[in-house]
Amino acid sequence: MTKLRTATLLSLVEAYFRSYLVQARGASAHTLRAYRDTLRLLFKFLAEHRDCQVASLILDDLHVDAILAFLSHLETKRANSVASRNIRLAAIRSFFRHLVEHDLTRAGQYQLFGGSTELHRPQLRQLQLHLLDQHIAGVQLRRQALHQILSSTQQLLQVLDIVRERVCARHAPI
Numbered sequence: 001m002t003k004l005r006t007a008t009l010l011s012l013v014e015a016y017f018r019s020y021l022v023q024a025r026g027a028s029a030h031t032l033r034a035y036r037d038t039l040r041l042l043f044k045f046l047a048e049h050r051d052c053q054v055a056s057l058i059l060d061d062l063h064v065d066a067i068l069a070f071l072s073h074l075e076t077k078r079a080n081s082v083a084s085r086n087i088r089l090a091a092i093r094s095f096f097r098h099l100v101e102h103d104l105t106r107a108g109q110y111q112l113f114g115g116s117t118e119l120h121r122p123q124l125r126q127l128q129l130h131l132l133d134q135h136i137a138g139v140q141l142r143r144q145a146l147h148q149i150l151s152s153t154q155q156l157l158q159v160l161d162i163v164r165e166r167v168c169a170r171h172a173p174i
Contacts, residue, residue, distance in 0.1 A: 009058055016099075049066070
């Protein structure tokens with residue numbers, strides 16, 4: 001009787017980089033570094049939120065809510081631009097496409113980020129709306145900050161006008 005080899009997160013990450021990116025896609029060293037950095041950030045984020053070591057992460061930790069939280073974290077805590085966040089998302093989607101092919105027991109959970117966009121329009125729409133909400137929230141925060149700066153500037157100008165009037169009143173001829 002042969003033993004069935006169960007896929008682990010670490011074994012699938014290794015296969016993704018060695019077999020898929022290097023051999024199948026012929027990815028450049030730059031792409032490998034960018035994808036490595038994305039997965040490193042993702043795994044560190046997941047481990048911090050699970051309060052465990054990266055080595056303790058399991059495939060079930062890679063779910064939609066966790067990825068959406070990570071993307072939000074990139075923009076809000078790490079101050080990544082939307083373009084940078086989307087580059088990270090592309091790396092995650094590539095990894096999830098690999099997972100769909102090699103971990104069929106969890107293919108459904110990977111499908112939103114790594115599957116065909118034609119088959120999963122409602123989930124993609126949900127992701128787009130979430131990312132748009134995050135962008136709008138950022139715009140609103142910037143707008144509020146600018147409003148506070150403008151208000152402070154107006155108050156400063158009023159104080160300067162009062163000071164100028166008092167200085168002029170003291171030096172005015174009698």
